[in-house]
Amino acid sequence: MSVRDDLAARMPGGDAGLIVFVLVSAYLLYILAGIGLGYDLRGQLNSIATLTFYIGVFAMLSLALNLHWGYTGLFNIGIVGFMAVGVYVMALVSKPVFVPGGAAQVGGLGLPLWVGILAGMLAAALLGLVVALPALRLRADYLAIVTIAMSEIVRFSFLSGELQQFSVLGNTVGFGGGSGLILDFVPPLQALFQSVGLWGVYLGFVDAFQVIVPTNPKPVVDGIVYGLLLLGFVSAFYWLLKRTGESPFGRVLKAIREDEDVANALGKDTDKFKIKSFMLGCALMGLAGILWLIPQGAVTPNFFRPRVTFFIWIALIIGGAGSNTGSVLGGAVFAAVLYQGPRYFQNLVSAVFPNLGSPAGFGQAIGPLISQLDPVPLLLYTVDSIRQLQLVVMGLVLIWLMHNRPDGLLGHRKETASVISLSRPKTMATDGGSVEGGDDE
Amino acid sequence: MSDAADPPVDDVATKPDEDALGAFASGVETTVDFPLQVEGLHKSFGGITAVDGASFEVEAGSLTGLIGPNGAGKSTTFNLITGVLKPDAGTVTFNGEDITGEEPHEIANRGMVRTFQIARELSDMTVLENMMLAPKHQRGEELWRSVMPGVRDDVREQEEELLERVWEVLDFFDIAHIAEEYAGNLSGGQRKLLEMARALLTDPDMLLLDEPFAGVNPTLEKKLLKHVHELREQGYTFLLVEHDMDLIMNNCEHVIVLHQGKVLTEGTPDDIRSNEEVIEAYLGGNV
Numbered sequence: 001m002s003v004r005d006d007l008a009a010r011m012p013g014g015d016a017g018l019i020v021f022v023l024v025s026a027y028l029l030y031i032l033a034g035i036g037l038g039y040d041l042r043g044q045l046n047s048i049a050t051l052t053f054y055i056g057v058f059a060m061l062s063l064a065l066n067l068h069w070g071y072t073g074l075f076n077i078g079i080v081g082f083m084a085v086g087v088y089v090m091a092l093v094s095k096p097v098f099v100p101g102g103a104a105q106v107g108g109l110g111l112p113l114w115v116g117i118l119a120g121m122l123a124a125a126l127l128g129l130v131v132a133l134p135a136l137r138l139r140a141d142y143l144a145i146v147t148i149a150m151s152e153i154v155r156f157s158f159l160s161g162e163l164q165q166f167s168v169l170g171n172t173v174g175f176g177g178g179s180g181l182i183l184d185f186v187p188p189l190q191a192l193f194q195s196v197g198l199w200g201v202y203l204g205f206v207d208a209f210q211v212i213v214p215t216n217p218k219p220v221v222d223g224i225v226y227g228l229l230l231l232g233f234v235s236a237f238y239w240l241l242k243r244t245g246e247s248p249f250g251r252v253l254k255a256i257r258e259d260e261d262v263a264n265a266l267g268k269d270t271d272k273f274k275i276k277s278f279m280l281g282c283a284l285m286g287l288a289g290i291l292w293l294i295p296q297g298a299v300t301p302n303f304f305r306p307r308v309t310f311f312i313w314i315a316l317i318i319g320g321a322g323s324n325t326g327s328v329l330g331g332a333v334f335a336a337v338l339y340q341g342p343r344y345f346q347n348l349v350s351a352v353f354p355n356l357g358s359p360a361g362f363g364q365a366i367g368p369l370i371s372q373l374d375p376v377p378l379l380l381y382t383v384d385s386i387r388q389l390q391l392v393v394m395g396l397v398l399i400w401l402m403h404n405r406p407d408g409l410l411g412h413r414k415e416t417a418s419v420i421s422l423s424r425p426k427t428m429a430t431d432g433g434s435v436e437g438g439d440d441e
Numbered sequence: 442m443s444d445a446a447d448p449p450v451d452d453v454a455t456k457p458d459e460d461a462l463g464a465f466a467s468g469v470e471t472t473v474d475f476p477l478q479v480e481g482l483h484k485s486f487g488g489i490t491a492v493d494g495a496s497f498e499v500e501a502g503s504l505t506g507l508i509g510p511n512g513a514g515k516s517t518t519f520n521l522i523t524g525v526l527k528p529d530a531g532t533v534t535f536n537g538e539d540i541t542g543e544e545p546h547e548i549a550n551r552g553m554v555r556t557f558q559i560a561r562e563l564s565d566m567t568v569l570e571n572m573m574l575a576p577k578h579q580r581g582e583e584l585w586r587s588v589m590p591g592v593r594d595d596v597r598e599q600e601e602e603l604l605e606r607v608w609e610v611l612d613f614f615d616i617a618h619i620a621e622e623y624a625g626n627l628s629g630g631q632r633k634l635l636e637m638a639r640a641l642l643t644d645p646d647m648l649l650l651d652e653p654f655a656g657v658n659p660t661l662e663k664k665l666l667k668h669v670h671e672l673r674e675q676g677y678t679f680l681l682v683e684h685d686m687d688l689i690m691n692n693c694e695h696v697i698v699l700h701q702g703k704v705l706t707e708g709t710p711d712d713i714r715s716n717e718e719v720i721e722a723y724l725g726g727n728v
């Protein structure tokens with residue numbers, strides 16, 4: 001078919017091989033960094049759990065965005081707003097009922113966690129519907145404006161005092177305003193294992209883990225198991241979106257991305273398809289938001305700044321919009337290199353060279369370069385501020401990608417939009433000649 | 442190849458000439474005789490009046506030509522009929538129902554499908570994907586059916602049926618060898634073929650073709666025309682925009698001449714050939 005001048009073609013095992021290779025390298029690098037930083041086993045396990053966590057959330061979000069942008073061509077730059085609504089609605093539904101004098105300032109409806117998660121996803125999807133209905137009928141760029149405005153409106157609404165506290169069915173509930181909300185319900189892993197009756201088994205496993213981590217192993221095990229849980233969710237997202245894309249439904253989405261008028265002229269009600277695709281993606285973004293914030297134990301509106309949206313866009317662009325495999329890869333690379341990488345790099349540098357003596361300010365850093373052409377202070381300063389420069393680094397990577405791999409790491413990779421392979425059915429004649437003959441008379 | 446490349450097969454029985462004859466006998470039922478009726482269409486873009494009160498009818502089972510100089514308003518008329526543009530005034534009636542202002546997909550689902558003058562292939566989809574998109578009422582267009590285990594097997598079954606038909610049509614249009622190519626890589630003529638093949642796969646009752654043969658090689662053009670005639674005999678109706686006078690005169694039984702957004706005249710090819718006004722406005726005396 002098309003030229004496959006891409007990394008995966010040179011990789012044994014193709015796409016899967018590339019993903020495994022990227023993941024293994026990332027983990028190896030982190031373990032090496034951990035050794036450099038002098039982590040003990042507990043530290044290493046924690047660092048791996050954190051890495052897994054971020055790979056999980058960014059892969060999920062980038063998959064959901066791929067449905068919007070890669071498949072349907074919907075330019076959603078308000079991702080974080082859908083995440084926020086998911087999390088806050090989940091909190092409202094699942095936080096325990098308010099008791100005066102308790103730790104939390106407001107309560108929730110006290111319903112089980114899974115009800116809250118479904119409610120959060122539903123709310124995100126409905127918000128998607130509200131946003132999409134007017135915007136989808138207009139030109140494509142309006143959706144971009146509307147979504148980013150929506151995400152800021154959502155953030156300011158949760159910040160506002162008006163919604164800090166109100167009453168539903170006689171319960172004092174609310175969104176906590178600027179000081180945020182404590183997510184004071186049963187921890188998600190406990191809820192999960194209890195619901196399948198395996199909580200005791202899990203606790204036993206944690207105890208057994210004392211062999212490896214002698215003191216208080218539970219947080220370590222929780223972290224790793226939660227990371228694995230997220231990878232499970234990534235697989236579920238992947239499965240769902242692959243089936244969505246590789247189907248007549250996905251075919252129409254692809255056609256909409258290419259030329260909506262054509263799809264329309266062929267009798268497809270494109271507005272309906274766009275809305276369905278948008279709502280599904282929004283629900284998945286809500287779920288990803290929930291899974292991201294639950295283990296933090298608390299949520300504040302200012303977590304949901306537009307920069308998170310742009311992180312997810314970068315992840316998708318790295319992997320290559322249009323490909324689910326690429327989305328997962330992009331999420332993993334973004335999490336390991338651009339999101340977590342700078343912190344580790346900086347820690348590593350200051351651990352290995354404790355007395356670098358980098359300049360204290362930009363003036364002292366740039367001064368020697370100008371007066372004596374001495375770049376060292378500027379270099380040291382840059383390394384020292386690499387965390388603050390994270391966004392600059394991301395920008396540079398984006399520019400590099402645009403120039404060198406505009407289709408993402410996997411190159412031009414479009415998964416065929418059909419349930420079956422579209423090669424000529426074996427039951428048919430292999431070439432036109434004889435087949436056409438029949439038609440002539 | 443037989444019937445599979447001719448999408449009509451299932452519908453033929455309900456369409457053919459008995460209906461028309463019956464209507465003829467009763468003498469009044471024009472709606473059956475003329476599936477497409479256009480009445481006083483107006484459309485202007487800013488200062489330009491593209492269509493200025495065009496009225497005409499297209500007879501069932503006919504191959505009707507729509508001709509006129511560049512800028513006469515032919516493509517705009519197509520856009521107005523198929524819902525891509527909304528008319529400023531006038532009505533469009535299809536199979537006796539007023540479809541003015543309906544959405545393009547609604548009109549397509551009523552059985553009237555058009556092709557675009559400048560072929561609009563879906564470039565980043567393969568030829569096969571382009572073709573598989575077209576058939577109507579695909580079960581898998583419902584998201585849940587495509588996703589749900591078990592139910593997806595129904596979708597798979599239908600996909601297999603569609604695929605056979607798609608390959609037969611590809612063979613017929615001589616584009617089977619580029620089936621796996623991205624549509625964006627096709628030549629101009631191949632895009633035209635893809636566009637027409639795709640439109641046929643929707644099983645329409647009536648096809649509006651906007652210069653479908655521009656850039657298609659003469660041999661294939663002949664073959665396609667032959668196919669068009671076959672379909673027409675089965676009850677399909679065609680409205681064809683074309684600049685090639687010989688093609689129009691030799692193939693259409695009825696010709697409508699559009700000039701400056703108005704119907705200048707209409708009639709049989711012979712009428713048109715001998716019409717002074719047409720010669721002046723369009724043919725330039727060469728015919």
Ligand SMILES: Nc1ncnc2c1ncn2[C@@H]1O[C@H](COP(=O)(O)OP(=O)(O)OP(=O)(O)O)[C@@H](O)[C@H]1O
Binds near residue numbers: 491514516517
């Ligand atoms: N979207 C548009 N906006 C502005 N003007 C338009 C638009 N579409 C068509 N026109 C104008 O309307 C007039 C009729 O155009 P149309 O495309 O219908 O002509 P045509 O008969 O199809 O010509 P051709 O034979 O060259 O294809 C032209 O003057 C054209 O400039």
Ligand SMILES: [Mg+2]
Binds near residue numbers: 515516517558651
């Ligand atoms: Mg035209």
